Amino acid sequence: MTERVPILSIGDVLLVSIQIDLQDQSAIALQEDLAEKISATGASGVVIDISAVDSFIGRMFATIASISRLFDADTVVVGMRPAVAITLVELGLSLGEVRTALDLERGMSILRSARERRGGLRHDGPSGSVAAFR
Amino acid sequence: MTTASGQADELAIGNDGDVVRVRQLVRTYATQAKLSLVDQTKLVTATSELARNTLVYGGGGVATVEMVTDGRRSGVRASFQDEGPGIPDMTLALADGWSSGKGLGLGLSGAKRLVDDFDLDTEVGRGTRVTVVKWSR
Numbered sequence: 256m257t258e259r260v261p262i263l264s265i266g267d268v269l270l271v272s273i274q275i276d277l278q279d280q281s282a283i284a285l286q287e288d289l290a291e292k293i294s295a296t297g298a299s300g301v302v303i304d305i306s307a308v309d310s311f312i313g314r315m316f317a318t319i320a321s322i323s324r325l326f327d328a329d330t331v332v333v334g335m336r337p338a339v340a341i342t343l344v345e346l347g348l349s350l351g352e353v354r355t356a357l358d359l360e361r362g363m364s365i366l367r368s369a370r371e372r373r374g375g376l377r378h379d380g381p382s383g384s385v386a387a388f389r
Numbered sequence: 390m391t392t393a394s395g396q397a398d399e400l401a402i403g404n405d406g407d408v409v410r411v412r413q414l415v416r417t418y419a420t421q422a423k424l425s426l427v428d429q430t431k432l433v434t435a436t437s438e439l440a441r442n443t444l445v446y447g448g449g450g451v452a453t454v455e456m457v458t459d460g461r462r463s464g465v466r467a468s469f470q471d472e473g474p475g476i477p478d479m480t481l482a483l484a485d486g487w488s489s490g491k492g493l494g495l496g497l498s499g500a501k502r503l504v505d506d507f508d509l510d511t512e513v514g515r516g517t518r519v520t521v522v523k524w525s526r
Contacts, residue, residue, distance in 0.1 A: 278409050279441075309430055337426075338429070339430055342431050
């Protein structure tokens with residue numbers, strides 16, 4: 256059975272908190288669910304909380320970030336444990352386009368400033384778009 | 390010399406869920422062997438990759454996890470055996486940064502870097518066995 260990871264929506268940010276050891280199938284299901292959800296909601300950012308995860312599942316993040324990018328959404332991974340960070344560095348692996356932040360609060364603030372830099376382009380509708388092109 | 394010190398477990402690797410079970414089993418052993426948190430993570434990451442290799446390239450196989458000792462330290466030994474196609478070019482497979490792109494993409498070299506002892510035994514047409522050990526400090 257494939258376990259589904261819930262995707263929560265906070266404003267225009269999607270929050271994914273990974274609490275279990277993901278099987279490959281669950282990871283693929285999450286990627287698909289997330290792509291659907293970003294496309295449906297027009298979310299401008301995705302936060303992935305890995306504070307409960309103690310092994311490295313980095314390839315999935317790179318894929319999720321690439322998918323999000325196609326929908327013009329940013330991805331931030333938050334809550335990485337020190338041991339996971341050390342393992343990552345030892346391996347010399349990069350997370351690709353994935354940004355990281357210490358905790359959820361900082362992750363949200365990174366997404367907020369990324370959105371501001373883009374001048375509110377994400378807010379569809381006539382007034383928002385006009386303001387964005389000043 | 391590395392000798393088994395009692396406890397051992399065997400797990401068949403036949404699907405995705407088994408890879409997760411191997412990971413959890415290794416974590417239990419790593420905790421028991423009193424590996425540091427960082428070393429636990431390294432071992433779990435390496436064995437997770439090796440279990441996936443067994444599934445993806447070897448067509449499934451068996452994982453054996455056991456407590457070992459060298460007289461001074463305790464450690465965890467994990468071996469992954471399949472009867473798949475084997476690895477034709479061992480030098481290439483162990484080359485730094487080389488990975489076929491499946492699994493975590495760590496490659497064998499990545500897994501090797503995360504453990505203390507690494508042994509690769511493979512024969513084309515016969516299968517592959519990878520054995521790793523992580524010692525407590």
